[in-house]
Amino acid sequence: MVTPPAVPALLDPLVRQFLEIALPAVAEHHGTPLHLVFPQVFARNAGNLRDVLTARGIDHRLCYAHKVNRSQAFVREARRLGLDIDVASAGELDSALRAGFPAARVEATGPKGERFLKRLLAAGVTVNVDNRWELDRIIALAERPTPILLRVSGFPGTAASRFGMPPEEVERLWPVLAACRDSVELRGLSFHLDTGAHRDRLRAVAGCLALLESAWAGGLAPDVLDIGGGLRQVFTADPGAYDTYTRALRESLLDRQPGLAWSGATFGYRIGDTATHGTPVFHKYANTVPAAEELAALLDAEIPGHHRSLAAVLTDNLLQLWLEPGKALADHAGITVAAVEFTRDLPDGTVLVNLDLSRDQVTPADQETLVDPLLLPAEPAAPAPLGAFLAGHLCLERDMVSTRAIRLPCRPRPGDLLVFPNTAGYHSDLSAATAAMHPAPPRLAVTRERSTFSTGPDAGYRPTEEGPCAPTTTSPN
């Protein structure tokens, strides 16, 4: 089997130090597989975003999008840091309230059924209304004025969305809202775009600003603009390596190079006679711009039709900016650790490395990841690079942890550890299932004090009010 180019992952220095000095003992103590979260990295990410906002004098609320990870440690850390929280299910609402968030610091987004709406109204949180049905139900059910945002979508030139309401529909709601002030209080407008494209976000901002103005003309007084999440992560240590790998992969899909793709996988490429076309499913792994830089560029960009930056428009008009970052806060704040069970050589020379976890536990919504896991051999091993596919522990053909060939520094042996970097942003949780009665990997919170690491159950993590954080148990380094 061909040895593919490497795609080295970027590692946070704290995580790197943990791998170097503490991981083997933690894996020995707790077993594998394991999800490990690093609340201190989460806190640093939050600080970086906050610095960008405060440097521009922007009145803001940073709502941590809980959906990115089930970790209780992140939720408790978010509360300690003074962040707000965005919940998208009854389970997430419970988790936020359990962590001590007051209702005033909770916002609910996403589509909601009647039962969830009733819970939200009883709790008294801000409801980010997704559609007309939700609004009508709130008006019918609310016994006191409920703070709401309206989610807008379908801006000219942006992709269609199943969420939110088009601007024309939103504009028709002003008389309804003005007549129902005893059940709804319009705080503002929101959008969430599943794209890294600034141009689309700025168009959405311009669309919302026009709507805010018309709401004021309609007798309402909204002062919140919520720009959702979507700030990106940086996975790769070397963007050149990403390009080299994808070039080799595309050549291999055209059969010009020995196979780098597992049986039939095309990664979203369309295969022509002489070239591959389209955007691969793993394109986000090419990003090199940290979230804080991306946010700064967005705030400093001119809004179409306004001849002023977003930051200037917000401050000049006394608007409050809300953000709902998920993966940007979780960036580099988690890893997943698996153990090698055994390796297999297939008749055509393909090498399979079987692991003790499944694809769903380490890839977001079944997407391929395009940074390499790190192999930590249990015993010192001489370098002998090879290519291999990673196979999961479910007896399903589809349970391939990687459907692209991965470069490993040497042939793994049973008991060696494989570390998947940067998994806290959806990778560990978005499609996680306990198939075939395999238990979900335990989740541990890791904290560092000087050069000593403490590790304890995620659910037992308790930050001290002034930080740093205090896990409940300490395991050997």
Ligand SMILES: Cc1ncc(COP(=O)(O)O)c(C=O)c1O
């Ligand atoms: C409404 C809403 N807000 C925020 C987020 C978080 O997005 P991200 O993790 O890309 O920041 C999502 C993610 O799906 C969302 O649907």
